Amino acid sequence: MSDDRTFVIIGASQAGGWVAQTLRNEGFEGNVILLGEEPYLPYERPPLSKAALLGEVTVDSTYFWQADALEEAKIDVCLNTRVTAIDRDAKEVVTENGDRIAYDKLAITTGARVRKLPIDGADLPGVFYLRTMEDTLAIRDAVQEGATAMIVGGGWIGLECAATLTKLGCKSIVVEAADRLCGRAVTPEISDWMLKFHTGNDVDVRLSTGIEKFEGNGKLERAVLPGGDTIDCSIAVVGIGVIPNVELAQEAGLKIDNGIVVDECARTSDPDIVAAGDVTNHPNDLLGRRIRLESYENAQNQGIVAGKAMLDNTEPYSDIPWFWSDQFDANLQMIGLPQDWDETATRGDVESNEFVTFYLKSGVIDSAISVNNPRDLRVGKRLMQGQKQVTAAELEDPETKMQALLKR
Amino acid sequence: MTDANIEFHAVATTAEVTEDEPKAVSIGRMDIGIYKLDGEFYAIDDICTHAYACMTDGYIDDGQIECPLHGACFDIKTGKALTAPATVDLRPYEVKVEGDQIMVGVPKADD
Numbered sequence: 001m002s003d004d005r006t007f008v009i010i011g012a013s014q015a016g017g018w019v020a021q022t023l024r025n026e027g028f029e030g031n032v033i034l035l036g037e038e039p040y041l042p043y044e045r046p047p048l049s050k051a052a053l054l055g056e057v058t059v060d061s062t063y064f065w066q067a068d069a070l071e072e073a074k075i076d077v078c079l080n081t082r083v084t085a086i087d088r089d090a091k092e093v094v095t096e097n098g099d100r101i102a103y104d105k106l107a108i109t110t111g112a113r114v115r116k117l118p119i120d121g122a123d124l125p126g127v128f129y130l131r132t133m134e135d136t137l138a139i140r141d142a143v144q145e146g147a148t149a150m151i152v153g154g155g156w157i158g159l160e161c162a163a164t165l166t167k168l169g170c171k172s173i174v175v176e177a178a179d180r181l182c183g184r185a186v187t188p189e190i191s192d193w194m195l196k197f198h199t200g201n202d203v204d205v206r207l208s209t210g211i212e213k214f215e216g217n218g219k220l221e222r223a224v225l226p227g228g229d230t231i232d233c234s235i236a237v238v239g240i241g242v243i244p245n246v247e248l249a250q251e252a253g254l255k256i257d258n259g260i261v262v263d264e265c266a267r268t269s270d271p272d273i274v275a276a277g278d279v280t281n282h283p284n285d286l287l288g289r290r291i292r293l294e295s296y297e298n299a300q301n302q303g304i305v306a307g308k309a310m311l312d313n314t315e316p317y318s319d320i321p322w323f324w325s326d327q328f329d330a331n332l333q334m335i336g337l338p339q340d341w342d343e344t345a346t347r348g349d350v351e352s353n354e355f356v357t358f359y360l361k362s363g364v365i366d367s368a369i370s371v372n373n374p375r376d377l378r379v380g381k382r383l384m385q386g387q388k389q390v391t392a393a394e395l396e397d398p399e400t401k402m403q404a405l406l407k408r
Numbered sequence: 409m410t411d412a413n414i415e416f417h418a419v420a421t422t423a424e425v426t427e428d429e430p431k432a433v434s435i436g437r438m439d440i441g442i443y444k445l446d447g448e449f450y451a452i453d454d455i456c457t458h459a460y461a462c463m464t465d466g467y468i469d470d471g472q473i474e475c476p477l478h479g480a481c482f483d484i485k486t487g488k489a490l491t492a493p494a495t496v497d498l499r500p501y502e503v504k505v506e507g508d509q510i511m512v513g514v515p516k517a518d519d
């Protein structure tokens with residue numbers, strides 16, 4: 001039985017790649033066209049601030065699927081192809097060079113772009129952002145051992161970057177506008193742990209401050225701080241957040257509210273269009289509210305759900321938000337979004353950088369963060385999923401086997 | 409059926425592997441995870457096919473081992489990759505129990 005429908009995906013990264021792959025895994029035999037403006041096959045972004053920046057992995061090894069696998073799956077990947085409009089009446093997408101591609105169903109997986117630093121000198125060569133493979137390769141090229149690297153923003157990207165550049169022999173200085181690190185994502189005591197941990201690894205962290213401007217003759221030479229002090233530096237990486245790429249969807253009249261608004265099955269306000277990944281604002285049953293996430297697992301699992309929804313196989317997506325980060329020798333993992341809790345339980349040893357902190361609400365895990373203890377966190381995720389009653393005392397007790405809590 | 413190219417190595421005792429706690433062993437340069445499931449022992453490659461993690465540090469649930477790093481699940485009996493982000497299976501190895509010794513069959517080193 002042949003299928004002459006064409007499903008088009010805008011954005012050839014993690015979410016878009018999983019939409020395409022899912023269509024095939026689910027047996028779709030029509031055309032699958034994956035359009036992306038970047039010059040690379042869909043690749044993993046997490047290594048960009050970690051192993052790829054360190055130079056430990058090749059570009060190819062960051063691809064989700066190698067070229068032959070995509071070809072075998074008959075996924076038509078068009079790279080270097082920017083989409084400029086969605087014509088919903090004609091059911092066509094328009095590319096930068098004027099081509100019109102007809103679709104029966106469309107997926108928007110345009111992700112997010114970096115927020116730019118609005119200060120003088122931010123456009124000097126030597127000032128970088130970190131979102132794409134090109135960014136990583138450019139930073140790697142510019143890094144020199146012994147250089148001072150100014151990191152603007154003490155969030156996940158900034159801290160990972162500070163760790164990696166330190167490992168590469170740079171002197172990393174992090175400036176963060178808030179009074180604690182990673183403040184939008186973690187609790188104050190975890191921010192404190194991060195500060196101690198980074199300081200202990202020779203990162204110079206400066207809180208409640210920013211950069212007034214960057215200066216240099218044709219290239220970055222120094223950062224000027226608010227008081228007028230200057231710091232000589234040859235490289236700066238800015239990590240101050242991202243902005244969802246909603247413009248295409250917005251201009252096409254889809255519903256937007258801090259992201260493209262989708263339902264639990266990744267469907268937009270147009271029945272023929274789904275969206276997934278960093279660009280969506282979606283409901284989360286477990287949290288009881290709408291969220292927009294910027295995370296690997298969200299791009300993957302919502303992408304899979306979106307692919308299924310294109311085939312009218314609706315499977316609600318309501319995972320517990322999960323995120324990880326690698327900084328120096330610490331693997332951090334987080335479940336849930338710490339917001340509202342009445343009890344805290346720390347299992348393990350904070351001093352030796354191996355612990356999990358659980359946040360409980362009415363005896364149920366509401367969120368948790370682990371440092372070098374992924375296994376207990378993963379059991380915690382299942383306890384949370386099952387809304388199991390636990391006490392802070394038993395979580396803290398090293399004699400307690402986490403698995404046993406699940407089985408009772 | 410015995411394969412002349414397979415060589416069995418004693419890697420652990422049966423008491424060292426429980427249903428909840430697998431054991432990481434190495435044979436030559438191969439890292440292998442030993443599991444116990446419904447009373448039987450199984451051996452599969454221990455390094456996740458996605459990025460780099462020891463699967464035996466992961467979490468066992470319902471006959472599956474979940475990668476401690478990014479959560480890919482594999483079938484313990486067959487090594488089959490069951491969930492994203494993994495797309496490549498873990499290699500399974502033959503297991504024999506002799507007395508209290510768990511023996512794992514790996515291809516003979518060709519030297």
Ligand SMILES: Cc1cc2nc3c(=O)[nH]c(=O)nc-3n(C[C@H](O)[C@H](O)[C@H](O)COP(=O)(O)OP(=O)(O)OC[C@H]3O[C@@H](n4cnc5c(N)ncnc54)[C@H](O)[C@@H]3O)c2cc1C
Pocket residue numbers: 010011012013014015016035036037038044045046047048049081082083084109110111112113130131132157245248276277278279293294295296297299322323324325326
């Ligand atoms: C440096 C870095 C480190 C990270 N580390 C972690 C981590 O440790 N853990 C974690 O959970 N998450 C991490 N993330 C987040 C994770 O990588 C993202 O959440 C994920 O990539 C989102 O996938 P996406 O497909 O939704 O969007 P994106 O990856 O942003 O992809 C969107 C794609 O669409 C393309 N596009 C946009 N507009 C158009 C258009 N008009 N036409 C054609 N193409 C278009 C873009 O070029 C891009 O390729 C990290 C991200 C970065 C940048």
Ligand code: FES
Pocket residue numbers: 456457458459460461475476477478479480493494
């Ligand atoms: S290393 Fe195992 S899922 Fe990524």
